[in-house]
Amino acid sequence: MLAVHFGAGNIGRGFIGALLYQADYHTTFVDVNEGIINEINEKQQYNVVLAAEESETLTVKNVSGINSITDPGKVIEAIGKADLITTAVGPNILAIIAKLIAEGLQKRIKTNDKSLNIIACENMVGGSALLKEHIYKQVTADEQQQFDKVFGFPNAAVDRIVPNQVNEDPLLVSVEPYYEWVVEKPAFKGEVPAIDGVTYVEDLTPYIERKLFTVNTGHVVPAYIGRSLGYATINEAMHDEKVQEIIRGALNESGEALIQTYHFDRTEHQNYIDTIIGRFMNPYISDEVTRVGRGPIRKLGPRDRIIRPASLYMDVTDKVPTYLVQVIVAALQYKNEQDEEAVKLQQMIAEQGYEKTLQTVSELDTHPLIAAVMKEL
Ligand SMILES: NC(=O)c1ccc[n+]([C@@H]2O[C@H](COP(=O)([O-])OP(=O)(O)OC[C@H]3O[C@@H](n4cnc5c(N)ncnc54)[C@H](O)[C@@H]3O)[C@@H](O)[C@H]2O)c1
Ligand SMILES: O=P(O)(O)OC[C@@H](O)[C@@H](O)[C@H](O)[C@H](O)CO
Known part of the structure; x- marks a missing residue:
């Protein structure tokens, strides 16, 4: 074969x-x-x-x-x-x-x-x-x-x-x-x-969304928040209390969106979140925040790991996601000269400002999530 x-x-x-x-x-x-x-x-x-x-x-x-x-x-x-x-x-x-x-x-x-x-x-x-x-x-x-x-x-x-x-x-x-x-x-x-x-x-949809909006949504927290706090690796960032609070909060929000959309069992989903957080803390792996944060324009896209669970959360709960909003802010502020998309994102922000840039990359236009993010910037 x-x-x-x-x-x-x-x-x-x-x-x-x-x-x-x-x-x-x-x-x-x-x-x-x-x-x-x-x-x-x-x-x-x-x-x-x-x-x-x-x-x-x-x-x-x-x-x-x-x-x-x-x-x-x-x-x-x-x-x-x-x-x-x-x-x-x-x-x-x-x-x-x-x-x-x-x-x-x-x-x-x-x-x-x-x-x-x-x-x-x-x-x-x-x-x-x-x-x-x-x-x-x-x-x-x-x-x-x-x-x-x-x-x-x-x-x-x-x-x-x-x-x-x-x-x-x-x-x-x-x-x-x-x-x-x-x-x-x-x-x-x-x-x-x-x-x-x-x-x-x-039907793959529940599986791919559960994976992307738990593993990858969780992963960008130590990447973007971790980078803003000066950490080089995921493992280092995961030991910071602020990162721990935001990752739990963000995964509870994406979890709520997933549970209500796909009717996952709440306890099983919580176990899935705990397993993933354990994986990010694996001491035998050294993973750079710049690898996990690579391509912030793609990661702020409409169907990707930050924007989609945030907008889904708003659809199912009618509330603004406090933690995912913080992750969007950190993603918008992510800087890395070696990363073409990070450089382009910062150029867009310098030329058009945060609001227009976020509207463009997330394709959300006048969605209330944009206003919620702008309040934090
Ligand atoms: N690394 C992970 O933890 C992981 C886990 C799950 C999914 N993924 C996904 O797998 C994909 C690859 O990620 P990765 O971490 O292996 O990246 P990587 O950069 O290690 O590997 C990508 C490979 O593609 C090659 N490549 C680039 N342009 C090519 C072309 N035109 N033709 C053929 N090969 C080309 C590169 O040279 C490189 O060897 C991504 O979509 C990523 O999201 C990665
Ligand atoms: O590969 P990306 O850039 O989409 O995401 C970076 C990491 O979150 C990702 O590669 C994870 O390690 C992987 O998805 C784990 O299954």
Whole structure:
């Protein structure tokens, strides 16, 4: 079985690659990072280390790599033979890889009528559906009809904290032990792949929203509030009382929105929150606040981890979310010269002011949440 995986980064090697290996796939990683691709081809294996008191190491084998900048033809060829395609490149890169995937699918469909599924493993609602949209823009209406018959784009939610790696071995990835990979079953074409560790569900929406609006909503608190207090890592920030108060408050607010929308059991949801807070405090992981806070414009988007739970909370309770508003303020004030979106956000604020900037990035226009945030600035 051949899997073609786009993005040989933290989650690609540390999570998706590891599960695919255990499910007997050969994984061909596609990436633009020449160093990583060369290393994968040279070593043909890498280690995934579980960051815990009793650490374990999994050696991932049956891997190869293709540099999509220098060898696009090889990517097209691999797509022709693939049994599964997965991605973990970041939501903004989906439009870029769509071109090459479209070429691969156009060529494949001429000689191979086997069904193929393409799963985007990104932190967003509807990642695979968005990738499909980008791919379909590249092909004709006739081809779209042929694609509809054999290519599936099941949406997915992936959860495992994989920080930026600072190891001597460039392929080694240190990951937290916890993981969850949930994929929507009805969107599959042909057989559902047998991968241990994947949970197939009929409706992904409650799962992806629960994950994004708990794990990722919680995560931005030590990132943005932590950065404003001068902390460098999530773990350091999590030991600050103010961060602890805001994370509990923000997760109670997003929790209320989720519970009322999806009818989750209150006690189970509280346990989920407690588990996640415990994960952020894992002393064996060093995760930078700048990784977790990366891309603040994306993170302040209308369907992302801050704005969506805040507006949902207002819809279901008719109240202003005190803590999520503080997180929005901290996100708007987040500065990092190495982060293109953080620089752009500060430029927008300097040129247009907070209100107009927030209206633009959140697409909320005259929503009362905007006024609530403005009161705190
Ligand atoms: N790291 C985590 O804890 C985690 C957990 C769950 C989900 N995710 C999601 O997984 C995705 C990837 O995150 P990550 O942390 O692994 O990031 P990363 O930066 O470590 O990995 C992304 C990889 O994509 C590659 N890439 C960039 N442009 C490319 C292109 N045009 N073609 C092929 N490859 C390209 C990069 O070189 C890099 O190796 C994001 O959507 C993220 O939200 C991350
Ligand atoms: O990857 P992002 O930028 O969407 O979010 C940063 C982190 O919150 C994220 O990568 C988490 O570590 C991950 O979502 C845990 O499952």
